[in-house]
Amino acid sequence: xxxxxxxxxxxxxxxxxxxxxxxxxxxxxxxxxxxxxxxxxxxxxxxxxxxxxxxxxxxxxxxxxxxxxxxxxxxxxxxxxxxxxxxxxxxxxxxxxxxxxxxxxxxxxxxxxxxx
Amino acid sequence: xxxxxxxxxxxxxxxxxxxxxxxxxxxxxxxxxxxxxxxxxxxxxxxxxxxxxxxxxxxxxxxxxxxxxxxxxxxxxxxxxxxxxxxxxxxxxxxxxxxxxxxxxxxxxxxx
Numbered sequence: 001x002x003x004x005x006x007x008x009x010x011x012x013x014x015x016x017x018x019x020x021x022x023x024x025x026x027x028x029x030x031x032x033x034x035x036x037x038x039x040x041x042x043x044x045x046x047x048x049x050x051x052x053x054x055x056x057x058x059x060x061x062x063x064x065x066x067x068x069x070x071x072x073x074x075x076x077x078x079x080x081x082x083x084x085x086x087x088x089x090x091x092x093x094x095x096x097x098x099x100x101x102x103x104x105x106x107x108x109x110x111x112x113x114x115x116x
Numbered sequence: 117x118x119x120x121x122x123x124x125x126x127x128x129x130x131x132x133x134x135x136x137x138x139x140x141x142x143x144x145x146x147x148x149x150x151x152x153x154x155x156x157x158x159x160x161x162x163x164x165x166x167x168x169x170x171x172x173x174x175x176x177x178x179x180x181x182x183x184x185x186x187x188x189x190x191x192x193x194x195x196x197x198x199x200x201x202x203x204x205x206x207x208x209x210x211x212x213x214x215x216x217x218x219x220x221x222x223x224x225x226x227x228x
Binding site: 031043045050056091093104105106107108110 | 152158160161162214220
């Protein structure tokens with residue numbers, strides 16, 4: 001398996017532009033998580049899905065952020081409009097089915113976002 | 117609210133030393149605890165996962181222990197090597213739901 005795939009790996013955009021980050025989970029994993037990592041705040045969970053349904057989005061910072069999982073093999077995290085303080089590394093992680101006794105999370109390589 | 121603390125924040129040791137990284141959490145109602153490694157500019161690599169009912173897990177030179185009642189975990193690295201240099205993160209999965217709460221990490225440097 002190729003692991004969790006994220007695209008793009010790097011994104012540089014100007015303030016006010018829309019940004020879309022993409023994630024392809026490991027096949028068979030039905031939990032998907034979006035995290036953000038910054039020097040100041042460390043790793044923070046933004047939102048997670050079980051079986052394509054958003055379960056907890058309490059970590060989403062503002063209405064400018066939205067996430068979707070239209071099917072089991074694809075998820076997007078969108079920021080519209082983007083701001084310089086959104087600059088961070090965004091990770092997608094996926095895991096085994098909820099309730100499994102082996103509930104490890106596997107992380108993608110991340111998308112480094114810079115908003116100028 | 118669950119909080120995870122890692123001590124020390126940074127550690128520098130000579131090659132060959134055995135070392136211990138510490139992780140503590142405030143709420144013992146956890147489902148499992150996971151140790152990760154992160155290399156600069158890279159994603160997280162899972163090292164060990166300990167279920168709440170387990171006391172320890174071992175993989176090669178790594179050994180992780182868990183004392184759920186006291187809210188502590190340690191990651192023991194035997195015979196450290198320069199290739200072990202990275203940031204080590206611990207994360208607890210809450211008992212209810214799928215959320216992982218991360219510590220800030222320990223930056224390890226092993227000098228040759």
